[in-house]
Amino acid sequence: MARWEPVIGLEVHVQLATRSKLFCGCEVTFADPPNTRVCPVCLGLPGALPVLNARAVDLAILSALALGCTVHPQSVFARKNYFYPDLPKGYQITQHDRPLATGGALEWTGAGGRRRVRIERLHLEEDAGKSRHEGPEGVAARTAVDFNRSGVPLAEIVTEADLEGAAAAADFFERLRELLVAVGATVGNMEEGHLRCDANVSLRAARSSPLGTPGEVKNLNSFRYLEKALEHEIERQAAILDAGGRVEHETRLWDLETGRTVAMRSKEEAHDYRFFREPDLPPLAVAAERVAALRDGLPELPEARRARLVASFGLPEAAARQIGGDPPTAAYFEAAVRAGVPPRQAANWITGEIARLLKDTRLAIGEAQVSPRALARLVGQVEAGTISHGTAKEVLERMWRTGEDPEAIVASQGLARIDDEDRLAAIVREAVRANPRAVAQYRGGKALVFGFFVGQVMKATGGKADPAIVNRLLARELDGA
Secondary structure: OOOEEEEEEEEEEEEOOOOEOOOOOOEOOOOOOOOOOOOOOOOOOOOOOOOOOHHHHHHHHHHHHHOOOEEOOEEOEEEEEOOOOOOOOOEEEEEOOOOOEEOOEEEEEEOOEEEEEEEEEEEEEEOOOEEEEEOOOOOOOEEEEEOOOOOOEEEEEEEOOOEOOHHHHHHHHHHHHHHHHHOOOOOOOHHHOOEEEEEEEEEEEOOOOOOOOOEEEEEEOOHHHHHHHHHHHHHHHHHHHHOOOOOOOEEEEEEOOOOEEEEEEEOOOHHHHOOEEOOOOOOEEOOHHHHHHHHHOOOOOHHHHHHHHHHHHOOOHHHHHHHHOOHHHHHHHHHHHHOOOOHHHHHHHHHHHHHHHHHHHOOOHHHOOOOHHHHHHHHHHHHOOOOOHHHHHHHHHHHHHHOOOHHHHHHHHOOOOEOOHHHHHHHHHHHHHOOHHHHHHHHOOOOOHHHHHHHHHHHHOOOOEOHHHHHHHHHHHHHHO
16 A cells, blocks of 8 residues: 555535425425425426425535535536436436536645545535345345435535545544534434545556556445445455556445445446436525625534633633534533533543443433533532542432432432541441451551552442541551551
8 A cells, every 4th residue: 555645535425404405395304204205396207397495595505615615606506417216217317517516625634634525516416316236145036116206405525635545534524414403404314314425546656656446335324334445445446456457437335244345336426417407496696694694693603612612711622623613502501600610520521421322322422311500510529529530420410310409319319428527437347357358468468458448448338438438447446456
C-alpha cells in the first residue's frame, strides 16, 4: 500500500425530515405494510402531476447554508431515465446540470488534525422504492416491490475527491450527519436509512497527480460499514495494480457476511441516463429573502458548539465532541450546569452513566425521567457527603426507572453515608478480629493489605461507610493495637 494513495469522494443521500413526500401528499413513514403509502403521483400513473414540497426545499437550503454552499436563485429538475423494478415511473426526478446549490465545505478538527472536505453540489431528488427478495437463504424464490419509499424527499450531497483514506471518509460521514441533524434537515436514523452513502474510490501512485480508474461502492448506511468497505476496496484495487492489472470502472456492493465488496454492474455514465428537463415542473426559483431568512434561523453548528464547550466550560476535547455533536445533549448539559452541577462533573455523568442508560433503554435524552435539575440534586447529595459516588449511580438508576427525587430514594432505601464513628469503630474491630492472617501480613510490612480491610468494612456497610473515617479508624486499629 505504500506505493498507492487512495483518493475518495462521497455521494451522500439524506432523507429530509418532512411529513410528506417530495411531489405528493403521501405520508413519509417507516415499516408500514407494503404499498400503503402510495398514490397516483408517486406511482407514476398516467395523468398524475407532481407538486413540489416547499418544506423539503427549505430543509435542503438549510443544509446547503450550513455547509457554506452557494444557493442558486434558480435550479432545474430533470428526469434520470433507467429501468429498475422499484422505480415505478421508469425515471427518477432529480436535478442534473443546474442543482440547487454548489461549492462550500465541511471543516472540523479530528484525530488527524484540521480537515476540510469541499462540497461539489447539493441537489434535490426523489427516492426509489424497495425490492424485497423472499425465499430460502441464498435463493430468491420471488422478488416483491414496496413503493412506500418512492418519492421520499432526498438531498444528495456530493463531495470533491478530498478524502485520503477509509477512516477519514467515515469521520466525514459522521460529522456530516451531526451537522444535518443539528439544523433539523434530517432525523438521521441510520437504521431506517435516513442517510446512505455511495463512495467513489481510486488509487494513484504515491506522490503522483494522475488518478486511477475509480470504483463505486453503493448504499452504505453505517459509518463502520463505510470504513470497512473502503478498506477492502482499497486493498482490492492495490492488489490488482500490484499484479499489473487494470481496475474496472464498476459499481460494487458491500457484502457484510464476507467482509468484501462484490461486483454489481459496470458503472454508468451520465449519458446512459438520457437526462432531460422535467416537463411537468417549472424551474425552482428561490428568492434571496427566503435564503436570508433561513440563514438567520440557523442554530449553533456542532463544530462551533464543541469549541465553545471547551472554551467556556473547560471540557476535554473528547467530552466536548460527544456532548456538542447532539443538540439535545448539549442543551441538557448546559441546563445541568445552570442548575449547579460543576461542568466537568456534568460532562462525566452525561458521557458516562447517562449515556449508558440511554443506550440500555433506547431513549432519547429528552425522554429521560431524570431532568437536569434532578441530576443537580443527585450530585449535590454526593458533594454534601450524604452518599458516595457509587451509591449515586444506584440512585440514578432508580431515578431513571421511577422519576423519583434522589432525596426520597436515599431516605426510603437507607442509602445515606454512615459517619457514626462508634458504629464504624465496631465494624472495623470486627474486620480486624476476623482476619488475623491479614493483620500479620500488614504488620509484617505488606502495606497493600490495608486496602483489603477497607474493602471488608465497605462490604459490611453496603458501601455506605464514610471512607475518610474508615481509613482513620483502621489505621488506629492496625497500627496502634
